[in-house]
Amino acid sequence: MGEHAIMSLACILLAAMACQWIAWRVKLPAIIFLLPVGIVAGPVMQWLQPDQLFGDLLFPFVSLAVAVILFEGSLTLKFQDIPGLAQVIRNLITFGVLITWMVVAIATRVLLGFSWEVSFLFGALMVVTGPTVIMPMLRTVRPKENVANILQWEGILIDPIGAILAVLVFEFIVAGGADDGFLAGSIVFGKILLIGVLFGIAGGFCFGFLLKKYWIPQYLHNIAALAFVCIIFAVSNLLEAESGLLSVTVMGIWLANMKSLKLEDILDFKETLSILLVSILFILLAARLNLSAFIDLGWPAVGIFIIIQLLARPLSVHLCALGSKLTVAERHLLSWIAPRGIIAAAISALFAIKLESIGYAQASQMVPLTFFVIIGTVLLQSVTARPIAKALKVAEPDPKGFLIIGVNIVTQTIAKELMNNGFRTLLTDQDWSSVTKAKLKGLYAYWGNPVSEHAERHLNLTGIGHLLAMSSHIELNALAAQYFRLEFGPKFIYSIRNHQPQNGKAEEKSSFKYGGRILFDETISYEDLEKRLIDGAEMKTTLLTEEFSYDDYLERQGEARLMLFAIDPNENIYVFTPTPDFLPKANWKIMGMS
Structure with a gap:
């Protein structure tokens, strides 16, 4: 049994590396290759069964992995970058998030009949794009510079912002389910919010202070950062369940905005670690999928995907671009490109496990629906974005x-x-x-x-x-x-x-x-x-x-x-x-x- 587990882990790492390498060679998001590998190894061939392989450690591993990914993403969120961004970018990461959240939540409630709680959580997950899928796509599409800059910065900034929104919605759901009555649920939610923010600030301040005082040697910076993330996450969850994800996100934001603090080495390490965790998580989560769940979703899932692609994103972009210098063609291309990525996949699987345990049966359907949207947006936009950019005359000519x-x-x-x-x-x-x-x-x-x-x-x-x-x-x-x-x-x-x-x-x-x-x-x-x-x-x-x-x-x-x-x-x-x-x-x- 031990040899089988070792072989399974080794094969997961090998497959993850191979998918990342292929994605690098063909300049496409790695998701396109990671998901099929997980589906084939899991539900199709039954070679990989994550629940049996990890047992009770699966949920803690996914939780810690998501915490590290969120921390890495939040390290890129600097407040000094926001005022200097174009108006349309500021609008996309504020009003655009709210527009997408509301449209997707209402559509999910109407078409699939999910509860309002699960619908709003799914809507929050769908606002996140992320640089892991945006950057490879930009290299293939090669839009004009202003469009590329908007998509790039939106992907970087909206990653932690969307993650925070999803975490807050989830924590409010958990708080509401902890006791009957809105008041009791709001109190629990307030505790989660308070502990998450305070521990995040405390962790960021303490770790930043140690770095500034040179009390941690250079070669231990990366290990110390990982240890701090894990301990802050664990202690926050110990004091109030599900506050850990918010804590590590706030910790990353605090560190990113501390003055005279150099984080380049830590950020490089965290990005390398995040690539590894992203690859492993996609394979594991895809291997847990139930193929019949996709069929059970039926045409309403297609309707959700169409609304996200043709209503939520265009409405968000065109409203957020009002008064800007973007041409109509540039707005149309921005409206088309918004692939979903690892944060949506990982958090949906993580939250679904917890929500099912407290009585939200529909939460299990949220995972295949999330993967359906991820696969749909990445495949559709990867194939069509370049021809659309050329047709709209907003694609760069041959790179010179x-x-x-x-x-x-x-x-x-x-x-x-x-x-x-x-x-x-x-x-x-x-x-x-x-x-x-x-x-x-x-x-x-x-x-x-x-x-x-x-x-x-x-x-x-x-x-x-x-x-x-x-x-x-x-x-x-x-x-x-x-x-x-x-x-x-x-x-x-x-x-x-x-x-x-x-x-x-x-x-x-x-x-x-x-x-x-x-x-x-x-x-x-x-x-x-x-x-x-x-x-x-x-x-x-x-x-x-x-x-x-x-x-x-x-x-x-x-x-x-x-x-x-x-x-x-x-x-x-x-x-x-x-x-x-x-x-x-x-x-x-x-x-x-x-």
């Missing part, structure tokens, strides 16, 4: 922008000239001072490791199709080139030399297998470009004409010339390499340094 590794005098100069010619650029660096200076110059820059899990979820690559590895660190350039080679393709990955080329074994030892194509000229290094700029060289864009040909340009520039980019009349951009596969002609533009 540049992801530039490294923020320095060279990359900032190049990025500025590219932007002046209408090409999107995104600089990345781990040096906060350099990133801040770039932003003050009006450049878009990401602070962090470009190959981290955090970058995977938050780096907006919409409209970007080239990689320029131009950091002063040769190892980072090589790592970035290898990491993004499937994202952009080897043809569009370029690396700058960090030193003058030399013959012999020294040169061979410093070259990398997937380092990308050599940028600009074979004899040019990063140090050469930096020295040119320091000595007063400038980036200029020159238009070629019938009277002023490419040969004339080369002759005028002389030996000091350095061509970097070429732009054809169709606004396609080409990068100069030691062996360029293009020949600039009349009406082309040459971006060079002289």
